[in-house]
Amino acid sequence: MDADPDLFKAIGDATRRTILDELTERDGQTLFELCSRLTMKHGLASSRQAVSQHLAVLEQAGLVHTRRQGRYKFHHLDTSPLRSIVERWPIDREAPNP
Amino acid sequence: MDADPDLFKAIGDATRRTILDELTERDGQTLFELCSRLTMKHGLASSRQAVSQHLAVLEQAGLVHTRRQGRYKFHHLDTSPLRSIVERWPIDREAPNP
């Protein structure tokens, strides 16, 4: 029971959720790419180290996979761990919209 | 963007997730009922006040609705707020099991 506390810790932070949003919109970004976009679009004054630590947490939760290429490190989104949430507490399939 | 930080805060705590598990198994429990079951089954040495505060957080997130009846207060699970998670980051519909 409660096999993945890392997952909930990962999505528990607002900045990390914004990072997931960013990767949803544009997958495979580098660290610096994410940094500039977070400050530009979302107004988050997140330093490079802060974003790097956030990405480490997201990677540990399995929500982000990394791919090294030269001196670049590309970050790819993986939403499959989120499935465990709706499997744990089944959502009543009611259409909220008509 | 990020309209419901209360939701992620609610499911961010392990004890609150266990409370959701308890309510999934048996809906409409009172505070004392939850307290004894959490200590019995899950080994959580959660005091009454702690569980009460957890329930308040869950209620604020819309995951738990309460129903007063005399001196009893019954807690009912509502998993519909969880839908916003999978709507925000769509899960690739791949069958992980054959």
Add this chain to the structure above:
DNA sequence: GTTATAGGCAAGTGGCCACTTGCCTGTCAA
């Protein structure tokens, strides 16, 4: 080689949050 770029590592710090403690209110049975 030298410099700039992309990223990593580790210690320190401040704020939030879970939990406790103590006391209070309301409901029901005797």
Add this chain to the structure above:
DNA sequence: TTGACAGGCAAGTGGCCACTTGCCTATAAC
């Protein structure tokens, strides 16, 4: 009406975590 029971309110405390700071490694351009 008195006691037990179910729950609420508020202040205090300790620990975790996000963020910073400073320095380091590695790849690529010049």
